[in-house]
Amino acid sequence: MNNTLDTIMIFLVLTNLALLGLSRLGTCIRIVAVQGVVLGLVPLLMNNWHFEIRLAAFSAVLIVLKGIVFPRLLTKAMRDIKTLREIEPFIGYSSSIALGTALLIICMWLSSHLPLPVETISELTVPVAFFTIMSGLLLIISRKKAITQVLGYLVMENGIYTFGVTLVEHQPVLVELGILLDVFVAVFVMGITMFHINREFDHIDTDQLSNLKV
Amino acid sequence: MIYALLLIPAIAAVLSLIIRKDLLRRLILILASVSHTVITVIAWNVETKSLMGGWIDLDKPGLLFLTITSILFSACSFYAFWYLAVESGKRKQDFEEGLFFTNEPEAIFCSCLMAFLATMTLVTVSQHLGLMWVALEATTLASAPLIYFHRHHRSLEATWKYLLICSVGIALALLGNFFMVIAASVPEVSDKSMILSSMIEQAKLLNVPWLKAAFLLFLVGYGTKMGLAPLHTWLPDAHSEAPSVVSALLSGALLNCAFLGILRSFQVCSAAGLGQFCRELLVLFGLLSMAWAAIFILGQSDYKRMLAYSSVEHIGILALGIGIGAGATFGAMLHAVNHSLTKAMLFMTAGNILAVYKTKNTKSVSGIMTVLPVTGILWIAGFLAITGMPPFGIFLSEFTIVKSMFEQGKAGIAILFLAVLALIFIGMANVFINMAHGKKSDSVNVSDRRESVISVFPPIALGFLTLITGLYIPPVLNNLLHDVAVIMGGNL
Numbered sequence: 001m002n003n004t005l006d007t008i009m010i011f012l013v014l015t016n017l018a019l020l021g022l023s024r025l026g027t028c029i030r031i032v033a034v035q036g037v038v039l040g041l042v043p044l045l046m047n048n049w050h051f052e053i054r055l056a057a058f059s060a061v062l063i064v065l066k067g068i069v070f071p072r073l074l075t076k077a078m079r080d081i082k083t084l085r086e087i088e089p090f091i092g093y094s095s096s097i098a099l100g101t102a103l104l105i106i107c108m109w110l111s112s113h114l115p116l117p118v119e120t121i122s123e124l125t126v127p128v129a130f131f132t133i134m135s136g137l138l139l140i141i142s143r144k145k146a147i148t149q150v151l152g153y154l155v156m157e158n159g160i161y162t163f164g165v166t167l168v169e170h171q172p173v174l175v176e177l178g179i180l181l182d183v184f185v186a187v188f189v190m191g192i193t194m195f196h197i198n199r200e201f202d203h204i205d206t207d208q209l210s211n212l213k214v
Numbered sequence: 215m216i217y218a219l220l221l222i223p224a225i226a227a228v229l230s231l232i233i234r235k236d237l238l239r240r241l242i243l244i245l246a247s248v249s250h251t252v253i254t255v256i257a258w259n260v261e262t263k264s265l266m267g268g269w270i271d272l273d274k275p276g277l278l279f280l281t282i283t284s285i286l287f288s289a290c291s292f293y294a295f296w297y298l299a300v301e302s303g304k305r306k307q308d309f310e311e312g313l314f315f316t317n318e319p320e321a322i323f324c325s326c327l328m329a330f331l332a333t334m335t336l337v338t339v340s341q342h343l344g345l346m347w348v349a350l351e352a353t354t355l356a357s358a359p360l361i362y363f364h365r366h367h368r369s370l371e372a373t374w375k376y377l378l379i380c381s382v383g384i385a386l387a388l389l390g391n392f393f394m395v396i397a398a399s400v401p402e403v404s405d406k407s408m409i410l411s412s413m414i415e416q417a418k419l420l421n422v423p424w425l426k427a428a429f430l431l432f433l434v435g436y437g438t439k440m441g442l443a444p445l446h447t448w449l450p451d452a453h454s455e456a457p458s459v460v461s462a463l464l465s466g467a468l469l470n471c472a473f474l475g476i477l478r479s480f481q482v483c484s485a486a487g488l489g490q491f492c493r494e495l496l497v498l499f500g501l502l503s504m505a506w507a508a509i510f511i512l513g514q515s516d517y518k519r520m521l522a523y524s525s526v527e528h529i530g531i532l533a534l535g536i537g538i539g540a541g542a543t544f545g546a547m548l549h550a551v552n553h554s555l556t557k558a559m560l561f562m563t564a565g566n567i568l569a570v571y572k573t574k575n576t577k578s579v580s581g582i583m584t585v586l587p588v589t590g591i592l593w594i595a596g597f598l599a600i601t602g603m604p605p606f607g608i609f610l611s612e613f614t615i616v617k618s619m620f621e622q623g624k625a626g627i628a629i630l631f632l633a634v635l636a637l638i639f640i641g642m643a644n645v646f647i648n649m650a651h652g653k654k655s656d657s658v659n660v661s662d663r664r665e666s667v668i669s670v671f672p673p674i675a676l677g678f679l680t681l682i683t684g685l686y687i688p689p690v691l692n693n694l695l696h697d698v699a700v701i702m703g704g705n706l
Contacts, residue, residue, distance in 0.1 A: 114427065140378070164392050167395075178345065182355070185352075209374060
């Protein structure tokens with residue numbers, strides 16, 4: 001079990017780095033979806049694969065949302081907007097990966113300075129959760145397309161969720177569902193806004209949203 | 215009772231979507247808001263029962279912020295009635311760039327307004343930190359379509375910035391929530407629920423490094439939404455592009471709700487003995503916000519943006535007041551009331567000016583006094599009130615805060631505080647006086663020169679309220695403010 005969780009954590013790190021280095025939006029959407037599905041399995045894993053309706057239902061909702069609904073929504077947005085790749089990000093792909101690696105080291109250092117008050121199953125969860133949040137932020141800051149910024153937001157949310165699911169036991173389901181609902185609506189509203197941005201400007205390059213100053 | 219507070223706006227939100235008749239929908243908006251206020255007033259006198267095993271309850275700080283939100287919302291509903299009547303119509307021409315645009319369907323606008331009230335109510339009554347987070351994120355989502363009422367590219371830009379920046383900020387606050395849970399996961403803590411009262415009871419047992427990190431994340435996360443500099447970047451855009459009635463609500467009600475989020479985590483941290491650490495951070499962010507706002511108020515050429523930056527300033531004063539502690543905590547709570555009333559009044563007045571002058575540029579507006587006499591008086595009164603002139607309420611609250619600074623020997627902060635206030639006074643005086651006096655602008659159409667009762671009544675009512683709190687704080691309000699101040703670590 002320990003090994004499985006460690007593997008998932010390493011998988012998260014690799015997917016984050018891949019996201020930083022890829023330009024094709026379709027691939028990025030799929031990677032974020034896979035991340036979401038894998039994370040959706042973690043609650044079951046934490047419970048030693050014992051079947052419990054509450055957990056199973058929560059996992060199912062999570063997987064359906066992150067693995068099916070979000071990618072569909074974003075792919076549809078991508079098609080409507082007719083862009084296939086992120087062109088000329090603010091920070092280039094290779095430098096993004098280099099920056100990502102540096103962030104990973106910083107996160108390792110940071111988590112070694114913040115010892116957990118309880119025992120954890122995997123030592124990797126805290127640094128990897130930090131790193132996933134940071135990667136999401138980096139994606140939001142360094143990319144121009146609105147769609148990549150939404151992806152960044154989702155990655156960041158995945159990171160925060162990693163924290164929640166691996167370290168926080170006995171979360172009330174209501175809160176978890178509330179959080180999930182909020183994220184869902186957020187992506188939905190962002191999707192609609194993106195559609196309007198495209199119609200209004202004929203592109204979704206947010207760096208050209210610069211009329212409002214001072 | 216609390217159910218009624220939550221359900222009335224929620225039901226009204228659904229009804230707004232179903233109803234086809236515009237007039238009926240607007241009436242429902244007013245009816246729901248006013249009944250919300252009536253129930254809030256009843257809640258002052260009646261003991262409310264906690265719901266859902268203590269997750270939802272109306273405590274003193276919640277009651278204070280609920281009352282502010284509810285009163286503002288009632289005033290805004292009347293104003294929205296007028297605004298929607300004026301704004302209805304198919305295509306409009308933008309007065310800044312001459313492009314044509316349509317407005318958002320009124321049903322969506324009204325529905326989002328009511329949903330906004332429902333979610334803000336939920337923020338004030340949440341006793342569970344996780345539930346509070348859910349409610350605060352929901353306020354962002356409910357208000358984003360409100361900012362995009364005028365469907366043109368500038369408001370779209372503002373909406374995108376608002377959505378993205380606030381969502382990221384709030385996501386950080388979610389991380390803060392998890393940190394709080396981790397801090398509580400030490401074996402000594404028996405009740406691991408995130409209910410405020412039990413967290414405060416066991417605060418001494420919490421893990422200190424994680425709790426400190428949690429407060430930082432709460433401060434940065436909710437601070438983004440509250441508009442603390444340098445995290446405020448969405449605020450001026452959203453406030454200047456949104457319809458004035460929405461700006462009034464964002465500034466007067468939403469920022470306070472986010473502030474309540476910070477205060478809740480502050481309650482836990484100060485019970486854990488981290489009060490000093492939190493206070494220093496709050497003072498730092500408070501002063502930074504004030505100074506930042508002053509820089510942008512000086513030489514500002516858009517009067518709605520100026521009001522938005524003024525919100526950043528006053529949010530800074532709130533944080534500063536809590537950070538100073540002792541008597542200043544009472545001052546900060548009073549300031550929250552006064553700022554909300556005054557700022558909503560000013561935004562509505564600005565909306566009236568905008569409707570006639572059709573420009574947000576301060577240089578192109580002059581002679582409001584001759585064109586719109588009542589609005590002109592309101593504009594000048596609002597200016598005096600917001601810059602802290604007696605006899606308005608803000609004078610009293612700022613005075614209380616400064617007095618407490620001197621009493622605690624923090625003269626350096628006090629002098630800085632007064633200097634920034636003076637700077638802002640000069641910057642605002644320049645703009646407000648020139649706009650109110652002088653010859654009327656050529657661009658004003660004579661046929662537009664009318665003030666409807668319903669568009670000036672809400673700002674007059676709010677201005678009157680802040681005048682009252684400046685002259686005489688009613689004992690009921692005084693007691694409530696005092697109780698809240700004691701809960702927030704201030705002692706008089």
